[in-house]
Amino acid sequence: MNVLIVDDLGENVSLLVEWCGQLDDVSATGFENPLRALDWCAVHQPDLVIVDYRMPELDGISFIRRLQRMPNRGNVPVLMITADSERTVRHEALSAGASDFLNKPIDRKEFLSRARNMLTLRAGQKALEDRAEWLAREVNKAAATIVERERETIFRLSRAAEYRDPETGAHLMRMANYSKLIAAQLGEPSSLQELILHAAPMHDIGKVGTPDHILLKPGRLTPEELIVMRHHASIGFEILSDSTSPVLQLAATVALTHHEKFDGNGYPSGLTGDAIPLVGRIVAVADVFDALTSERPYKPAWAVDEALDYLQAQSGQHFDPACVQAFMNRLPEVLDIRARYRDSGETARPQLSRAPMA
Structure with missing residues (x-):
């Protein structure tokens, strides 16, 4: 599972990457520059995005909105880091597509629990998507078989007339x-x-x-x-x-x-x-x-x-x-x-x- 961490403070990025290392089967990638993080998202598929709200080049809400507009990125869960007093920001972030919030200062245990829960939900979501794709392929195969049999039947009926x-x-x-x-x-x-x-x-x-x-x-x-x-x-x-x-x-x-x-x-x-x-x-x-x-x-x-x-x-x-x-x-x-x-x-x-x- 790929976790993306975006925070303009390098020490915060390093700390969260280190904590993500305590989760099973997780690879964490961190960026201090949100625009570079978006470029990374255009090439890689994140399974969880952890983004700070207050960043100088692009705030967290604007980051989420741009992420949501990317192909196949609209369902990625987003964990936003905010101050407890920023309720208006939270409401706006939820409207933009944020999934959950972490209050500053960040508690390690709370962070690990929330991240683990969101990755579990993401794993279930991916399993459903994979199942849906498999079902679509099976339906297409079955439909192709039906069409082929229909065409064979049509040709054989045509042959019957020609005989x-x-x-x-x-x-x-x-x-x-x-x-x-x-x-x-x-x-x-x-x-x-x-x-x-x-x-x-x-x-x-x-x-x-x-x-x-x-x-x-x-x-x-x-x-x-x-x-x-x-x-x-x-x-x-x-x-x-x-x-x-x-x-x-x-x-x-x-x-x-x-x-x-x-x-x-x-x-x-x-x-x-x-x-x-x-x-x-x-x-x-x-x-x-x-x-x-x-x-x-x-x-x-x-x-x-x-x-x-x-x-x-x-x-x-x-x-x-x-x-x-x-x-x-x-x-x-x-x-x-x-x-x-x-x-x-x-x-x-x-x-x-x-x-x-x-």
């Missing part, structure tokens, strides 16, 4: 990471980037409600079948909405809006421009790019440059121009993600056959 569709788990990882890249390039906060990363894989969860004869049909859908297929956006929203989870709340928005088009010709609501939530506009670019560049039973994979040309040709029509440009600006990272998350059994794929459109 009813010709798409793959690698598709989910690619489009989710593309979505995060776009959000980062647009300057969205890292917290939203992470939410998008984990919400984007749920974009087609509503396909669990689409009949197999429509979902798995290898050819072009009839107008009636297309209407049924498009219901998956609303179904996904109904599955995910009303959740208390921020990830699922965002995923509900993604599910509902990632098929909206910037010019208003999308579904299910025909929203236009900024009326489409940003996450829906972001995921639309990421999802279509990966769908175009991925092989499916009903189509071959497009070359990357062809898919990029399509994104730019549809900028302002299907896609938000800002999201397309953000995607293009992060193209090297897009290609890294595409190479990292390959479909099972797939070999390394070619990247650009030519430079994309500016």
Whole structure:
């Protein structure tokens, strides 16, 4: 336990340091200059401060007030030395943060008893602080575990939906990471980037409600079948909405809006421009790019440059121009993600056959 003694008289400092040596597990440091003592407090953590009231450069009350304003020093107990007649000073010192008082002349036994009692209280206070910090760490660890399990569950549910569709788990990882890249390039906060990363894989969860004869049909859908297929956006929203989870709340928005088009010709609501939530506009670019560049039973994979040309040709029509440009600006990272998350059994794929459109 660190005891700080501040008194402008050197003999008083020496005496109190000597008396503190009679206490167990105590290290005492003394200063005659209160300003130097404050400098010491800025670097070291005192457990008890013993300060005289009458000092020429800075009186004891002013010292306490400055100490109280220092980070993590507001709870340090302070024992002030005063004359018995200075009642007004005592009241002011209590208001400033003094914990107890010693009357001059100082009695050794009284000093040791008061100092020992205050250090015992300080030890209990530190134990509570340590316990609180430990509990906070444990709560954070438990919360992190819950979040990780939630994310794993979300991804597995997304995989379950994809198993009813010709798409793959690698598709989910690619489009989710593309979505995060776009959000980062647009300057969205890292917290939203992470939410998008984990919400984007749920974009087609509503396909669990689409009949197999429509979902798995290898050819072009009839107008009636297309209407049924498009219901998956609303179904996904109904599955995910009303959740208390921020990830699922965002995923509900993604599910509902990632098929909206910037010019208003999308579904299910025909929203236009900024009326489409940003996450829906972001995921639309990421999802279509990966769908175009991925092989499916009903189509071959497009070359990357062809898919990029399509994104730019549809900028302002299907896609938000800002999201397309953000995607293009992060193209090297897009290609890294595409190479990292390959479909099972797939070999390394070619990247650009030519430079994309500016």
